[in-house]
Amino acid sequence: xxxxxxxxxxDIIVNxxxxxxxxxxxxxxxLVVGCSDNGTTTLPTASGSYSDxxxxxxxxxxEYLEANFYYxxxxxxxxxxxxxxxxxxxAPSAGIPITGSVGAAGTVSGxxxxxxxxxxxxxxxxxxxxxxxxxxxxxxxxxxxxxVAQPAINLGAxxxxxxxxxxxxxxxxxxPYVNDNDFLIGxxxxxxxxxxxxxxxxxxxxxxxxLSAAAGIMAVEAYHAGLIRxxLNYIxxxxxxxxxxxxxxxxxxxATLAGQVPQSPASPYDTAPDDFGLGAFSVTLGGATGxxxxxxxxxxxxxxxxxxxxxxxxxxxxTGGGAYNATTKAVxxxxxxxxxxxxxxxxxxxxx
Amino acid sequence: xxxxxxxxxxxxxxxxxxxAGAGSVAAAGLVLxxxxxxxxxASYGDxxxxxxxxxxEYLEAQFYLxxATGKGLAASExxxxxxxxxxxxxxTVIPGNAAAVPGLTTAQQQILNEIxxxxxxxxxxxxxxxxxxxVPMPTIDxxxxxxxxxxxxxxxxxxxxxxPFASFDAFLIGxxxxxxxxxxxxxxxxxxxxxxxxxxxxLNAAAGIMAVEAYHAAYVRxxxxxxxxxxxATTPTSSVYPYCGxxxxxxxxxATLTVGNSGxxxxxxxxxxxxxxxxSVEVNLAVPTTLTTPSTIVAADSTRALGFARTVNQVLxxxxxxxTVGVASGGFFKxxxxxxxxxxxx
Numbered sequence: 131x132x133x134x135x136x137x138x139x140x141d142i143i144v145n146x147x148x149x150x151x152x153x154x155x156x157x158x159x160x161l162v163v164g165c166s167d168n169g170t171t172t173l174p175t176a177s178g179s180y181s182d183x184x185x186x187x188x189x190x191x192x193e194y195l196e197a198n199f200y201y202x203x204x205x206x207x208x209x210x211x212x213x214x215x216x217x218x219x220x221a222p223s224a225g226i227p228i229t230g231s232v233g234a235a236g237t238v239s240g241x242x243x244x245x246x247x248x249x250x251x252x253x254x255x256x257x258x259x260x261x262x263x264x265x266x267x268x269x270x271x272x273x274x275x276x277x278v279a280q281p282a283i284n285l286g287a288x289x290x291x292x293x294x295x296x297x298x299x300x301x302x303x304x305x306p307y308v309n310d311n312d313f314l315i316g317x318x319x320x321x322x323x324x325x326x327x328x329x330x331x332x333x334x335x336x337x338x339x340x341l342s343a344a345a346g347i348m349a350v351e352a353y354h355a356g357l358i359r360x361x362l363n364y365i366x367x368x369x370x371x372x373x374x375x376x377x378x379x380x381x382x383x384x385a386t387l388a389g390q391v392p393q394s395p396a397s398p399y400d401t402a403p404d405d406f407g408l409g410a411f412s413v414t415l416g417g418a419t420g421x422x423x424x425x426x427x428x429x430x431x432x433x434x435x436x437x438x439x440x441x442x443x444x445x446x447x448x449t450g451g452g453a454y455n456a457t458t459k460a461v462x463x464x465x466x467x468x469x470x471x472x473x474x475x476x477x478x479x480x481x482x
Numbered sequence: 483x484x485x486x487x488x489x490x491x492x493x494x495x496x497x498x499x500x501x502a503g504a505g506s507v508a509a510a511g512l513v514l515x516x517x518x519x520x521x522x523x524a525s526y527g528d529x530x531x532x533x534x535x536x537x538x539e540y541l542e543a544q545f546y547l548x549x550a551t552g553k554g555l556a557a558s559e560x561x562x563x564x565x566x567x568x569x570x571x572x573x574t575v576i577p578g579n580a581a582a583v584p585g586l587t588t589a590q591q592q593i594l595n596e597i598x599x600x601x602x603x604x605x606x607x608x609x610x611x612x613x614x615x616x617v618p619m620p621t622i623d624x625x626x627x628x629x630x631x632x633x634x635x636x637x638x639x640x641x642x643x644x645x646p647f648a649s650f651d652a653f654l655i656g657x658x659x660x661x662x663x664x665x666x667x668x669x670x671x672x673x674x675x676x677x678x679x680x681x682x683x684x685l686n687a688a689a690g691i692m693a694v695e696a697y698h699a700a701y702v703r704x705x706x707x708x709x710x711x712x713x714x715a716t717t718p719t720s721s722v723y724p725y726c727g728x729x730x731x732x733x734x735x736x737a738t739l740t741v742g743n744s745g746x747x748x749x750x751x752x753x754x755x756x757x758x759x760x761x762s763v764e765v766n767l768a769v770p771t772t773l774t775t776p777s778t779i780v781a782a783d784s785t786r787a788l789g790f791a792r793t794v795n796q797v798l799x800x801x802x803x804x805x806t807v808g809v810a811s812g813g814f815f816k817x818x819x820x821x822x823x824x825x826x827x828x
Contacts, residue, residue: 215774218774219774219775219776220776246773249711249770249771249772249773249775250707250708250711250770250777252770252772252773252774253770253773253775253776253777254704254777254779256774256775256776256777257776257777257778257779257780260776260787261780261782261787262787264785264786264787265786265787267786268785268786268787268788325693329686329689329690329693332672332685332686332689333680333685333686333689338673341672341673341685342669342672342673342791343788345669345672345673345689345692345789345791346669346782346786346788346789346790346791347787347788347789348689348692348693348696348789349665349669349692349693349696349782349788349789350696350780350782350787350788350789351693352692352693352694352696352697352700353696353697353699353700353703353779353780353781353782353789354700354779354780355697355700356696356697356698356699356700356701356704357700357703357704357779357780359697359701360700360701360704360705360708361704361708363589363593364589364704364705364708367587367588367589368588368589398683398686399683399686399687399690410592413595413596413599414599415547415550415551415553415595415598415599415602416547416551416553416554416555416556416602417556417558417559418551418553421550421551421595421599422592422595423592423593423595423596423599424589424592424593424595424596425596426593426596426697426698426701427596427600427694427697427698428697429600429690429693429694429697432603433603433604433606433607433687434599434600434603434604434607434691434694435607435686435687435690435691435694436689436690436691436693436694436697437690438686438689438690
């Protein structure tokens with residue numbers, strides 16, 4: 131157990147890292163984007179008025195979204211409902227709670243069980259559903275009474291809106307619930323974003339244990355992203371099926387939405403574009419040029435470090451551009467749109 | 483902030499994290515409640531942590547580069563940087579069977595190229611970040627795959643040595659040896675970085691490299707699982723595709739070498755398999771046979787689905803291939819790491 135000495139150390143560590151957040155002119159400051167709760171915002175904030183709980187609640191909103199998507203795809207139900215197939219795969223027998231101290235539990239619209247035909251995609255969906263559900267439970271447990279409720283989530287028409295925005299042919303009728311391949315494309319929309327969200331949030335956290343937990347979840351999101359990208363590569367190694375082209379279009383849309391949000395100063399881990407699809411690129415190996423490589427890793431091409439995004443950038447992606455008004459060049463809060471039709475649930479200093 | 487306070491915080495953070503030990507990263511939940519175990523606190527800084535990571539990246543880069551191209555890092559990527567004043571000297575690669583993996587499809591070759599490039603760029607990134615403080619490459623022994631496979635019970639010492647460069651599947655086993663370890667090494671190292679290092683962006687870099695290692699680990703685990711399913715395997719040890727079982731033998735050996743967290747690997751993500759020892763930092767590969775069986779691509783704890791972490795010391799035990807305390811060389815690092823952490827301490 132923590133002794134008095136270690137608690138004092140913790141306090142110093144917390145306070146000193148807060149100062150780093152507020153005044154650092156290097157990488158961190160670029161990741162701090164402040165949203166106030168009255169719709170007006172300064173970039174970046176120097177107030178440091180949010181807490182670890184606000185950051186973890188931001189993550190919890192995203193995990194509600196991911197978990198519901200995978201539960202619907204794998205089991206045909208939302209996370210709060212007991213479901214025999216989910217329970218058999220490891221879900222809690224009573225379902226996952228969706229209530230919290232902030233906001234009324236929102237409903238999930240759209241989504242249905244994917245009629246999987248391949249053991250690979252089906253087993254991956256099942257594994258991922260269980261793991262994302264555990265992330266919801268873990269964050270709720272970690273936040274205790276501060277945990278927010280599930281926001282309203284749209285997993286139906288959102289897909290057509292996003293697919294159209296990405297310029298995907300037939301996007302107005304795209305659904306990730308139709309078959310195995312389209313499910314993988316739907317999963318592709320989420321997973322790399324999860325990595326960048328946790329990466330951006332990691333250095334905002336002030337308590338060391340929270341940082342470790344965020345790093346642990348971030349690793350799992352990267353495993354999921356690698357799983358999805360590898361699966362698509364195996365199914366469509368040459369791009370002949372069109373899946374590789376879809377990943378390129380989706381990544382381009384994510385990069386565009388993230389790129390609309392200015393960062394000052396610029397983050398070295400958010401170079402533009404900050405997203406790559408699975409298309410091949412040319413690399414130098416051992417000093418020799420001209421090798422062709424896949425892109426199973428979503429990272430910058432020079433240092434090969436995964437991208438980090440600010441909370442506003444992530445919000446702008448998951449709301450389909452709802453977090454930033456490119457015309458007036460102002461952050462919009464609360465951000466609403468596509469997956470989060472009523473916005474995220476967040477406390478007074480939280481990220482919406 | 484004045485330097486005195488910075489220095490105090492650095493020591494406090496480092497010491498706290500060291501004392502907290504490894505294992506499941508959130509073993510203490512969100513309350514950082516380190517026990518006051520008496521451990522001799524080493525004096526080290528962010529440079530030492532990054533150089534430890536650089537040693538591991540040298541190893542990974544050489545393995546993948548040989549597998550992809552039959553050649554290793556360029557000399558300029560392994561020698562001491564200009565202005566280096568440290569005492570470590572550049573080693574060589576003991577290639578063993580190292581060669582370009584034969585018989586690859588175009589897609590497989592491009593994947594090897596990608597991972598080789600990415601690990602090589604991690605070497606270059608860390609060398610650039612460290613500047614003149616970057617240690618040169620230590621001697622890398624790629625012939626250690628043979629003895630390692632014997633230790634894992636995959637081969638007997640009377641058989642020809644296991645050769646990860648012999649085929650695509652053998653390569654996947656070779657890669658499996660490294661990738662989950664890379665994730666846990668960065669996860670364990672990230673919280674050791676000082677407050678000043680956090681401000682300098684080192685934490686962000688470490689977290690971002692960890693994610694890339696996790697992408698790679700997922701590639702390896704997805705490939706082994708998918709190829710087993712495609713081959714019609716019904717268990718990890720099915721004779722039609724035994725490589726998931728072989729990978730699980732590697733995981734078991736790694737678990738044994740993770741001194742202090744050496745519990746048996748978990749066998750499932752949900753309640754379809756054993757949760758594993760409470761101290762386990764390994765998850766075995768499963769071969770799903772129905773549409774409702776979960777796979778086990780992700781290596782994470784079975785309760786909270788958080789990735790694992792290993793201490794520097796636990797990583798050393800694995801790459802040296804020895805559970806013994808006081809060991810300063812061996813395994814993939816025949817003459818030891820070029821690191822202040824080169825000796826196993828617990």
